[in-house]
Amino acid sequence: MKKFTSVHDIGDLKTALEKAKYVKENPFADQESGKNKTLLMIFFNSSLRTRLSTQKAALNLGMNVIVLDINQGAWKLETEKGVVMDGDKPEHMLEAIPVMGAYCDIIGVRSFAQFHNKVDDYNEVVLEQFIRYSGKPVISMEAATRHPLQSFADLITIEEFKKTLRPKVVLTWAPHPRALPQAVPNSFAEWMNATDYEFVITHPEGYELDEQFVGNATVEYDREKAYRGADFIYAKNWAAYRDPNYGKILSTDRSWTVDAQKMALTNHAYFMHCLPVRRNMIVTDEVIDSPQSIVIPEAANRVVSAQTVLKEILK
Amino acid sequence: MKKFTSVHDIGDLKTALEKAKYVKENPFADQESGKNKTLLMIFFNSSLRTRLSTQKAALNLGMNVIVLDINQGAWKLETEKGVVMDGDKPEHMLEAIPVMGAYCDIIGVRSFAQFHNKVDDYNEVVLEQFIRYSGKPVISMEAATRHPLQSFADLITIEEFKKTLRPKVVLTWAPHPRALPQAVPNSFAEWMNATDYEFVITHPEGYELDEQFVGNATVEYDREKAYRGADFIYAKNWAAYRDPNYGKILSTDRSWTVDAQKMALTNHAYFMHCLPVRRNMIVTDEVIDSPQSIVIPEAANRVVSAQTVLKEILK
């Protein structure tokens, strides 16, 4: 594996899941592979789970880890080409990226959608510059359009908890006070479409995701119909994708909050969320504190997905 | 040892001091015990000594270390239960803590008293949530009411420098321009009360500490009487504890600054302070720069106390 930025990099999902299972059961079995290898983790945005779980995964593999928060202790980076750099950004990505690449063996990058320019976001201008200029394998630690380490952990978790071969998995939009990128729902949809699960997306009108991610999923505006018979409810907020509303909040309708009443429509479904989650906006305390909530094992699997990916790249 | 949050977790003090002595003389003797174990250090507040010495202690034991400053690079955490999270805090401690626990073997937490609510501070609401929800051994890296790694290092230092079996140890309040928590004096008192030393606390009226920490100590308002014959002067500022003045500054009286005149009353006492110390507020340059000042060996012993505690937890 030369990079890990989407489901397309992981190869056959069954094989990937078997590798993940092995890693989970044998976390310290491959420490020779990481010896004298350095993972550099670059954060343009905040992180808790990704920061900790990816470090842990690399340490389990015997790697060295260097963490850099671009906005704390480093230089602000210019991304535009051809500009006269007389403003507040003293360094250009064109230098910073190959320099970073010179000091490590694998680079992880977190760079969210900025909602300034949809074309830039969906072209992954930051992530793509890292792939192009760093000279090293790049893993996405959540980019503008996808969060593949999360989606892989989600898939591992569903495989661990599913009670039927082909569960019904429902991705539901939920309200949130801030405009959030589509990376998590896009990516989750992309991974679910690569399985043979029954996959349904439900959201208020106007929140349609990019068709390349929706793929063959069933989009169901009738929320109750979507919930009915679900084995997994995967909640997430996102801001509008479609023009002219890209990046805008169209609704904060709390009838979309995942609550016990709606969960009662399901096939005793598990509740999932990538975290951080706003309680009583995205999901009620009652649901997230219930035994059906698997958000903690889901987060714990972030070590497993990251370690599986790093191990493949180290090969 | 399952946690380390007060003197009550350390067991017999003589045994603890022997273990500390061994650790100090053999810092790298137990590297197998920390192999593939990860210490996660969580800071809600600033830190110099604790940050560095606890990392050093864990590295000496062969552990991996991950440091997280909650206010830099992570998400702001909600602590109240039952709220609708539509404000500036995107993550709840109820998720963040078990997630952190999933990525490590031991958690260190620094969370100071906030002086908003005395009951919350003295119930250690943050630390207790870590103990309850992380699923991992928790060590206090200074919580709202105690700073046990400091107190243990203080005890080790007194044992190293004492010239009589049962020295007279005096904790003296000293002035400071900011309102500071009672964690260090509370904790120091708790540890001194667990020894057979002669232990005296002196402070202006109104600065009485919580009785559970004062214990059998002699509280002496006559400062000169307190200093007389002292073998160790331990200076520290704290804000008022008693209602209705909790968290308030009642005095900035510089006659309480530790100076050469007052030190002359003692039995050629050593000067101690947990650091950081404000020179010429808490203590004069003359005293802290004198050979009787042992603040640096005291700080150096922070590695020893932390390593002794981590080693016990790893067992």
Add this chain to the structure above:
Amino acid sequence: MKKFTSVHDIGDLKTALEKAKYVKENPFADQESGKNKTLLMIFFNSSLRTRLSTQKAALNLGMNVIVLDINQGAWKLETEKGVVMDGDKPEHMLEAIPVMGAYCDIIGVRSFAQFHNKVDDYNEVVLEQFIRYSGKPVISMEAATRHPLQSFADLITIEEFKKTLRPKVVLTWAPHPRALPQAVPNSFAEWMNATDYEFVITHPEGYELDEQFVGNATVEYDREKAYRGADFIYAKNWAAYRDPNYGKILSTDRSWTVDAQKMALTNHAYFMHCLPVRRNMIVTDEVIDSPQSIVIPEAANRVVSAQTVLKEILK
């Protein structure tokens, strides 16, 4: 080697270059020497290359690394002696430095010139306190007047790329929107003067550097004459050194920007810069993107210079 703060600490340059060559070819050959040794890196200022390359160098040597950004997560430090510390700085360097020294084996310090007081800057008041009070070997990670890890990497790079035994190396001032310290040009000049290269400095009048650094270099105000026949163009901005203009910007004349027209005057010279570089202020896109630009290999050599220095200190 007990410290590394200037070219005077490195000894014979030929031997140092041979050691650097060995380190570059055998990066993991000396891991026993760093075992159980800890490098503490203290940053008072931002850093990308130094932060990453020095960590990488220490990890290559098997060392542990602890990074501390003084302005993030630690306490603000007082540097003046004799003051009553009743302001916003809770800790004095007189305590902080020996405490830091107690927790590590080697200390790296980054502390830029502040332009408040030329005497303080040129006396290296911060760096010198670390040397005096830490009790441990100190390496400069760029101080007020020099950046020796950069200059050593520059020298290694010139040795790798030079086509004649005694190349002509030209240090040219270039415009910049902020007032920058003289550490990089001072240090580069000091190292170039220690070689047998032909070394020329060119800058607008008023930008003369301190004579102790200029040494035997040719100072050439006729920029075209300076460029003519150059094998290496080393660009850098700096603020004025001479009184009464210390720390001031006297010119932002973009005719000093390194461009293709001026490079055409040279002997097909390589372009060098310590980075971060402001494109189209210091150098045009055309020049820095050309094959003659060696800024990335130059930055990559920062691992080599740091590792060579750390290895010598560990001996």
